[in-house]
Amino acid sequence: MAATIKDVAKRAGVSTATVSKVMNGSYSISQSTVETVRKAMEELHYYPNLRARNFAKQSTKQVLFLTTLGENAGFSNPHMFEILSGLEHVLGNKGYLLGVKSTTPAEAPEFVREIFDSKMVDGVVIHASVISRQLDDLIIQKEIPHIVLGQPSFSSHFCWLDIDNKLAGEMAANFLLQRGYQSLAFIGGTDEDKISAHRLTGVLSVLKEYDVIVPKHHLQYGESDCDSGFRMTEQLLQSPNLPDAIICANNYIAYGCVNALKENQLRIPEDMGILTFDDYPFSQILEPKLTVVNIDVYDMGIQAGKLILNKMKKPNLQIQFYCTLPSITVRGSTKE
Amino acid sequence: MAATIKDVAKRAGVSTATVSKVMNGSYSISQSTVETVRKAMEELHYYPNLRARNFAKQSTKQVLFLTTLGENAGFSNPHMFEILSGLEHVLGNKGYLLGVKSTTPAEAPEFVREIFDSKMVDGVVIHASVISRQLDDLIIQKEIPHIVLGQPSFSSHFCWLDIDNKLAGEMAANFLLQRGYQSLAFIGGTDEDKISAHRLTGVLSVLKEYDVIVPKHHLQYGESDCDSGFRMTEQLLQSPNLPDAIICANNYIAYGCVNALKENQLRIPEDMGILTFDDYPFSQILEPKLTVVNIDVYDMGIQAGKLILNKMKKPNLQIQFYCTLPSITVRGSTKE
DNA sequence: CTGAAAGCGCTAACAT
């Protein structure tokens, strides 16, 4: 049977209250008793029962990550796990345990209510894919310390955090112009693809600033996959005046784009520069390796962790959002 | 202030013990009082305080997943998150919460001891990358319900679970022979790469069974990356007698292999069949799409979840291991 | 600076 606080108290010849104070670093304990108690704890291999502590303190030092998992999540959504890793890093260092729970938008409110009323966790990090108005109401009404990962698509009271895709687009355009590219093209998703759209907005705002004119056919819209990337690029190459660099809205599109360029005997980066977003593994595998505007999603997890820690400390803190900054990783698909 | 069991008892006009029994589905409660109590709970929006329950029951209904995370884990190790998803699926359905904690082999024992002595979790699922002899001793000594994901590389008392890579190799070879391929080659990692080695063992055992002779130069060893796959394939193509199919130890190698074949004007699958392992995203993107022997890692997570649930119920259960079965996903890189 | 004692909310013998 594991030692309890009583055993320690007895062995150290003090009361349990004193032992408790030693553990919690109370200032009003003499150095000598601190040492006696510490010694007793070691000798007995004492470790406080956290279940009891949680109960007494009415807190669990646990944060829940609420999202949708399910088959293939690991492959199709590496970003989510990157965020999770960042989250765990911060929380773990602060002595918090990160719980993970898969749910759906429909079930989420019920679930959040449950774990919250049942006092299982101190705070919750919610992936935007499972939020709803109902959840918004609940969270606000119960004043649940929370952070939403991703900007809500409806107006809400959530405290959220997202990537600044527009800024990423701006960085992409600025980078290429600085490297001497003069005529940029963009291939990406349609307007419903918010991520792609935001990136494009950023690109265009920079071009406008520099008075660079973008011919209509230098903007191609399609799906977010490899085949579509191939087709959009072929379209682009029909233009009377070719661009000298292509910004691809994501990795899959970029892969199709590279294939199309190769098929058309265009050299990368001499004849055409390529730049894309997010450092998925095959940005680093393709030939040439791709220059990317990288969103540090691990860092996003870290920021989320810091925020939720803050929110738990001061629940009335009203940060509405925070954006992690993109950075550029230069590789062979753009010229020096 | 949230309602407690006392409030419910008072409102229902019964004792707290009765309320508790209703919650825990005791048989010795009359239907009528069950209803009265249920009604009172609803009216008060009562949800039991799990912290109190955990404390009283000396169990947390929590399982910890112990592994190494850190930056880039999401991208470089999708398998781990696939497993995590499977785990959560099983545990969540049984009312368990899955905690995640990143650690290192050096820190793991200390950490496991801590969370276990502190009674934070009921069981622990440990990735093989963080185990050690020290951890083995600890787990056995303290009789901690556990499952290790991946076969330990040293002899131990762990209860573990792994993928049957040898069987995967056998399936690969059998499949190709059945499809009419006659001469198989294998390119993969060196002997230290256990996964690759096991797959090769499986392949060879089938070939031996069918009395197919494998010329030495049909076996190439290198690194587990794209470049190495390219080089090994080029080596292979130097052979006086070419194989008609190549088994690649993993996706990265396969990618290099495809590139090399294309460069040498060999058609896939007409001139050369290709088969690899694990269904990483780019098996599905490459042209042609790759036939793979797929390890259902999500299922591995599910099996791990079931096992740990069992172990927690009967801690003296001595399953030593379990292997998840591979399956084949046929795509364009092998002929009909 | 230290100790006594009253909880924290629920469970589970044991009585009735």
Add this chain to the structure above:
DNA sequence: ATGTTAGCGCTTTCAG
């Protein structure tokens, strides 16, 4: 079938 009551192990107030 239901109630009484003694914990579960730690924290925290208040008194000394």
